Amino acid sequence: MSENAAAERNIDTSKMQVSDELAIQINGMNKWYGSFHVLRDINMSVYAGERIVICGPSGSGKSTLIRCINRLEEHQAGQIIVDGTELTGDLKNIDKVRSEVGMVFQHFNLFPHLTILENCTLAPIWVRKIPKREAEETAMHFLEKVKIPEQANKYPGQLSGGQQQRVAIARSLCMKPRIMLFDEPTSALDPEMIKEVLDTMISLAEEGMTMLCVTHEMGFAQAVANRVIFMDQGQIVEQNEPKEFFNNPQSDRTKLFLSQILGH
Amino acid sequence: MSDTQPISYVRDTMLGQQEPPATQRGVVKWLRENLFSNWLNSILTLAALVAIYLILTSVGPWLLNSIWDAESLRECRDILDGTPGACFAVITDRWHQLLFGFYPPEHYWRPVLALVLLLIALAPILFAELPRKMLYFSAVFPFIGYHLLWGGSVWFPISVFLGFVAGYIAFRALAKVSALVSVIGAVAATLVWWFFIAGPFDAAMYSVAPIGLEFVRSESFGGFLISLVIGVTGISLSLPLGILLALGRQSDMLFVKTVCVVFIEFIRGVPLITLLFTASLLLNYFLPPGTNFDLILRVIIMVTLFAAAYMAEVIRGGLAALPKGQYEAADALGLDYWKAQRLIIMPQALKISIPGIVNTFISLFKDTTLVVFIGLLDPLGLSNAIRADTAWTGIYWELFIFIGALFFIFCFSMSRYSMYLERKLKTDHR
Ligand SMILES: Nc1ncnc2c1ncn2[C@@H]1O[C@H](COP(=O)(O)OP(=O)(O)OP(=O)(O)O)[C@@H](O)[C@H]1O
Ligand SMILES: [Mg+2]
Numbered sequence: 058m059s060e061n062a063a064a065e066r067n068i069d070t071s072k073m074q075v076s077d078e079l080a081i082q083i084n085g086m087n088k089w090y091g092s093f094h095v096l097r098d099i100n101m102s103v104y105a106g107e108r109i110v111i112c113g114p115s116g117s118g119k120s121t122l123i124r125c126i127n128r129l130e131e132h133q134a135g136q137i138i139v140d141g142t143e144l145t146g147d148l149k150n151i152d153k154v155r156s157e158v159g160m161v162f163q164h165f166n167l168f169p170h171l172t173i174l175e176n177c178t179l180a181p182i183w184v185r186k187i188p189k190r191e192a193e194e195t196a197m198h199f200l201e202k203v204k205i206p207e208q209a210n211k212y213p214g215q216l217s218g219g220q221q222q223r224v225a226i227a228r229s230l231c232m233k234p235r236i237m238l239f240d241e242p243t244s245a246l247d248p249e250m251i252k253e254v255l256d257t258m259i260s261l262a263e264e265g266m267t268m269l270c271v272t273h274e275m276g277f278a279q280a281v282a283n284r285v286i287f288m289d290q291g292q293i294v295e296q297n298e299p300k301e302f303f304n305n306p307q308s309d310r311t312k313l314f315l316s317q318i319l320g321h
Numbered sequence: 322m323s324d325t326q327p328i329s330y331v332r333d334t335m336l337g338q339q340e341p342p343a344t345q346r347g348v349v350k351w352l353r354e355n356l357f358s359n360w361l362n363s364i365l366t367l368a369a370l371v372a373i374y375l376i377l378t379s380v381g382p383w384l385l386n387s388i389w390d391a392e393s394l395r396e397c398r399d400i401l402d403g404t405p406g407a408c409f410a411v412i413t414d415r416w417h418q419l420l421f422g423f424y425p426p427e428h429y430w431r432p433v434l435a436l437v438l439l440l441i442a443l444a445p446i447l448f449a450e451l452p453r454k455m456l457y458f459s460a461v462f463p464f465i466g467y468h469l470l471w472g473g474s475v476w477f478p479i480s481v482f483l484g485f486v487a488g489y490i491a492f493r494a495l496a497k498v499s500a501l502v503s504v505i506g507a508v509a510a511t512l513v514w515w516f517f518i519a520g521p522f523d524a525a526m527y528s529v530a531p532i533g534l535e536f537v538r539s540e541s542f543g544g545f546l547i548s549l550v551i552g553v554t555g556i557s558l559s560l561p562l563g564i565l566l567a568l569g570r571q572s573d574m575l576f577v578k579t580v581c582v583v584f585i586e587f588i589r590g591v592p593l594i595t596l597l598f599t600a601s602l603l604l605n606y607f608l609p610p611g612t613n614f615d616l617i618l619r620v621i622i623m624v625t626l627f628a629a630a631y632m633a634e635v636i637r638g639g640l641a642a643l644p645k646g647q648y649e650a651a652d653a654l655g656l657d658y659w660k661a662q663r664l665i666i667m668p669q670a671l672k673i674s675i676p677g678i679v680n681t682f683i684s685l686f687k688d689t690t691l692v693v694f695i696g697l698l699d700p701l702g703l704s705n706a707i708r709a710d711t712a713w714t715g716i717y718w719e720l721f722i723f724i725g726a727l728f729f730i731f732c733f734s735m736s737r738y739s740m741y742l743e744r745k746l747k748t749d750h751r
Contacts, residue, residue, distance in 0.1 A: 129649055148657075156655035166650035170668050170748055179664060180654035212748040232654060 062279040062299075072265040075283060078105040079138075080236055080267045081126060086135030088118075088125060095121050096132070097291045105235070108268045110278040110299075113288035114314060119271040122288070123238045126269070127158045140235060156184055159229030163241040165221040167213035173200070173224050174209040177231045185232065192231070199227040203257050219250025223257050230261075237261065239270040273318060279303060287311050382406070389413055393712035411716050412723050415707050419723065422543015422698050428472075431534065432546050435469040438462060439553065447738065470542075470550065472534035476526040483522070484514040500659070539617045543698035545727060550617065552686040552731075555624040559685065560678065562625065563632025564671075568662065570637060581633070588630035594691055596623040601695035620692055628685040635677035639670035672746045679739035683732045700724045 063070050081103040088096040095118045103109060111119050124130040125137060128144050128151045137144045139154045168176050177196035181187045187195070200206045203223035205216075213221055222242055229237060239258065243251040255277050262268060262281045272278070278285050278299050285302040287295045287310070295302070295311045303319075306312045343349060356366040386406030390413060391397045397408035412419070421429060442462035445455035464478035488511035495503035527533075542550065569581035588596075600619040643666060651661035671678070693702035704720040707713050 127653055129652060152655050152657060155653060158653075160650075160653040162646060162650065162653075164644075164646055166644075166646035168647065168650070168665055168669075170672065170746070180656060183660050183664060184655045214748060228654070 062276070063281070066259070066280050068259060068280055069263045072263060073106065073108065073281075073283070074265065075104050075106045079103070080105045080107070080140060081269075082136070082138040083126075084136040084138075086125065086132050086137055088121060088130065088132045088134075095291050096125070099135070099293060101286070101293065101296075103236075103267065103269065105267050106265050107284060108262050108266075108282045109270070109284045109286060110282040111269065111271045111286045111288060112273060112275075112278070112314070112318075113294075117288045118291040119288055120240050121291075123160075123240055123269055123271055126236075126238060127155050127160055129160075152184075156180075156232055157235050159232060159234035159237045161222070161225050161229055161237065161239045161242045163245050165213070165218070165225045165245075167221055167225055167228070169213050172210050172212055173205075173216070176213065176224060177228045180228070181231050196227070196231050199230045200224070202230070202260070203227045204253075217250060218246045219253045222246065222250075222254045226254075226257055226261070236267045236269070239268065239272065241271050241273070243272065243274060275303070275319065287314065289314070394714070394716050395712075407719055407722075408716060409719050409723075411707065411713050411719050415703075415713075416723075418703055418707065419544045419700055419720075421546050422703060423541045424537060424543070424546060425541065428535065428537060431469045431472070431537075435466045436549070438465060438469075468534065470546075471537055471539070473536040474523055474527040474531070475533040476523045476530075480519040480522045480526075481515065484511045484519060487511055487514040500657075539615050542617060544700050544703050547617070547692070547697055547699050548686070548689040548728075551621055551624055551689045551692065554621045555628055555685050555689075556682050558621075558625045559628035559632050559681070562629035563636055563681075564667065566629060566633035567636035567640060570633065571640060585630045585633050588627055589634070593624070593627050593688055594694060596627055597691060597695050599623070616695075616697065620695070620697065624685060624688065627688075628681055631681045631684075632678065635674050635681060636670060638677065639672075639674035640666065642673050643669055672743075675739050675743050675746075679735055683735055686731060686735075687728060700727070 079102060081101075083099050083101045086096060086099040087094070099122060111122065113119050121130055125132050125144075126139060132144075140157050142150050142154050142157075144150060144154060167173075168179070171179065174193060174196055177200065178189065178192040181192040181195065182189055197206055197209065200209055203226055205220055205223055205227075208216060208220060208224070213224065216224065226237075226242075242258070243254050246254060251274070255274060258268070258270070258277070259281055270277075270282075282299050284296060285299050286293055287302070287306075287308070289310050295306065295308045297307075302311075303315065306315055340346065344353065357363045383405045384407055386401060386404055387409045388397045388400055388406060389409050391400060391408065391410035392414070394408055394411070397406075397410055401408075417426065417429070421432060424432065439462065441455075442459040445451040445453065446459055461482065464482045468475055468478045488507040491510035492503045492507035495506040566581050566585055569577045570585065572578045572581070597620060600623040601616060604614065604619060647665055647669065648661065651665040656664065690699050690701045692699050693705075696702075698706060701724065704724065707720065708716060
């Protein structure tokens with residue numbers, strides 16, 4: 058993260074510490090959709106406490122990459138190890154990884170037939186087997202954290218986009234995940250709602266959560282990320298700390314991409 | 322704005338509340354808006370009034386002159402003496418047959434009690450506000466209902482029920498091993514109990530304690546009793562079976578998928594009446610000689626399979642309407658396949674499919690009248706039987722009106738209930 062950008066936004070960086078414990082390790086990972094080679098030889102290590110922003114042009118495989126990390130998509134070659142568990146066809150491992158890794162989607166994907174509170178308590182009750190009362194307390198705690206406790210008994214359809222996305226974040230947090238994945242969490246939102254969601258994400262970062270965010274919010278990247286990864290054509294083209302990445306990009310593709318998204 | 326007009330204005334007298342103009346309120350407004358809003362609407366309104374008048378003047382006297390008390394159609398005609406009039410005396414004379422068939426009259430209380438208990442058992446399923454503990458009664462009702470209707474040894478339904486208990490115990494015992502093993506174990510335990518233990522258990526218990534209501538043969542069942550037995554059993558079995566078939570059809574496992582697709586397409590491609598004939602005639606060839614396989618049971622199986630195939634397609638439509646994101650969110654939270662289906666996917670898919678599901682229920686219920694073709698005496702079959710009696714030869718309308726009205730009550734309540742449910746489950750606030 059760049060100190061200035063963080064200071065400008067009043068971000069408390071004291072707990073944002075990267076440990077030397079590996080959270081995610083990806084070795085020589087490849088993925089195909091049919092004969093289309095979407096992800097090519099991906100290698101990356103994510104340490105606990107890192108805040109990584111992944112960016113790149115549309116279709117470059119960003120979503121596919123983070124969806125592979127919790128096995129919403131299957132990879133065909135290479136290794137993905139999450140929190141010490143390797144993702145293979147073994148369903149036990151997959152469930153274990155999924156309950157450790159939270160995911161926030163572009164279109165929120167809240168469950169429309171359940172209230173906000175039920176959305177948040179469902180997985181803790183059924184996956185973690187936590188008693189209902191306790192799950193509700195946890196859920197209220199996280200709903201307060203994303204600043205919408207008063208909506209607990211409404212249905213998702215009654216909330217604004219930004220509120221829904223904050224509920225989606227709270228829902229993931231209720232599983233007490235060690236890693237959070239965000240796939241363009243703000244790109245379906247109006248500008249004034251983007252801020253409320255980004256603020257929620259920033260406060261998560263301040264608590265030292267390990268985060269991987271696919272996003273085009275470069276302000277967020279500069280202020281919060283400790284590493285920016287640029288992808289193109291299914292490959293990691295460049296990665297660096299934000300200051301270097303934005304001020305001094307090395308690859309021509311990165312330069313072109315940055316000029317396009319920062320240009321206007 | 323012109324300079325001559327003063328800009329400042331102060332109201333000196335306040336106006337009271339006033340009625341809207343005469344044409345804009347009450348009956349007049351309603352008539353204008355709903356019946357005479359434009360000339361086409363006005364013409365249609367007048368045409369409808371004429372039609373209603375004609376129907377009332379032709380059917381009205383016939384209904385008003387109804388005879389409710391007579392021994393035969395001839396007697397009715399004598400009383401009416403040429404004036405048009407219905408002869409509902411046939412209903413007064415034969416209602417018990419239309420309702421119960423040839424069920425022994427001294428045991429009429431049994432089907433009636435079964436119906437009352439059925440309503441109690443259905444209540445907690447239909448209305449979520451009722452205490453959930455009532456569902457325990459719903460779970461044992463099928464066994465109580467069976468014993469009330471057919472009677473025989475009370476130990477028979479109990480031993481069948483114990484088969485489920487055995488399955489449940491096996492499920493709980495093996496649950497720690499793995500989900501799949503526990504399901505297989507549960508099915509195996511249930512089947513072992515039914516095929517090897519249930520018979521001897523029933524016989525042994527009956528010889529020790531011969532309790533039970535008097536046995537009533539399936540052949541005595543008839544009328545609405547038979548429609549309800551087939552309809553209610555078919556409806557309650559076809560929904561779960563349809564859900565499983567719909568899921569199977571979407572499965573990644575080639576074998577499961579093929580079996581489901583072949584089953585659904587085969588059943589949908591064959592008329593119900595063919596299946597019923599198969600049930601009544603052909604099964605006798607395939608079953609080992611001497612097996613006494615109850616005809617009503619066979620019909621229930623066929624009707625259930627038939628409705629389940631349609632149900633599966635209706636539910637598949639609901640599943641297809643769900644966005645992929647719902648599956649992904651469930652997966653991402655770590656819910657396994659069955660939990661995701663039960664908690665996330667099915668509640669939404671079923672909600673979308675309510676109109677189609679109820680449609681299938683209603684048509685299943687009406688299709689129960691087809692059993693007349695294989696010799697079961699459903700209400701229509703009985704109306705033929707009643708006409709065969711010289712006292713009532715030639716009477717049609719009155720019987721059909723009565724039968725139609727009863728069917729209408731059941732089907733219309735199902736339809737109303739489904740609308741209530743749709744409204745209640747509406748949470749998307751579109
Ligand atoms: N299920 C699928 N089947 C086949 N091809 C797919 C599938 N999902 C994605 N793709 C292709 O894979 C490529 C990478 O897709 P991906 O969604 O990962 O891109 P992205 O970087 O997230 O793009 P965006 O910024 O538009 O979200 C795209 O070319 C896309 O067309
Ligand atoms: Mg994407």
